[in-house]
Amino acid sequence: MSMRARFLLMAVLIVGVAACASEPIQFYTLIPPDSAMPATGVAGAPYQIEMLPVETPTQIDGPQMVLRRGGGEILLLETRRWIAPVADEVRSAISNRLTRELGTADVYGLPRTRDAAIYRIKVELNRFESYLDRSALIEATWSVRKLDTGAAPLVCKTRTEEPVTAGFPALVEGHQRAVVRIADAIAASLRQMATAQAASCP
Template structure:
């Protein structure tokens, strides 16, 4: 985004925040990281394993009911968008979106809130988000360390990786385009994690050129 465009957007956002704190409260808008276009997985002929996506930890700065936008790259000032809120706690939003992607990609059941079926192998997925940035005008950045761990999976091994994803924001809607870009980033993270499970923990493959793997062990 050009400097001129950013200078036009920032005052508009600042005015929106100011108006939110004055007079009557505007109606809140709620956003989710679960994509409405997520494919529904076909039922497998035989379920060979299940997945268990653990609760996701997120940075405290981003873990707020309202969306938190940065006014620039790096350590730009955070701006709370009081009328734009997550429909669930951010960690829950990311966990649900990851589970959607994994079940769609792998055709396996997510048993996070259920006891795994007896004697059925399970892949446990853990994710720790270090950065969840939505910068005014783009890009968005998702930096996460994640682990897949096999339980009763024959010939498989655990894998620990760090993934950084950066995507531009499309369209004219400041907040909506940023949320959509983060939806895509979480989906790419889920697809990358799925590749690790498909390989039995041997390797992870970036889901696109926008995904950087900074090492796996």
């Protein structure tokens, strides 16, 4: 290879590396706009919720998006990220939906400010899978328990797979819809508990 050819090859490599290094990072959130997922509940619930931190598999507990492909292949995307680790994003999104849907407040980490019943909610992600241009899948085990009583918690599992169109924004919207479905399932059971009905899994 001539000196000129080596120089041109080196220049192409440098430009390529610089282009990759300068690719902007895109950030996404699991909390949908209010207009996208309107709440159907009413304000003024006589109870509060305590949304505990979400447990999630180690493989996805980070801000980077993780895509699944055929044959068990996993792709970790450095330039496509959630605004916070997945566990924190899921917790925020479920809390946001529940407080709006139930018309109450999330008092996790706060002192009790009034004499009101508190329902503790715990969520564990079993699966959080992203299939670009295909679907967004979330499977979660969750429980609801009224504090200061001897009642056992209600434990349920919800699995939802949302079809999506092409592109990352559509994939993110699919995950937003899936989280809302899980939150709405929790809300339905919690309403049963709060009205002294026999609570059951949706």
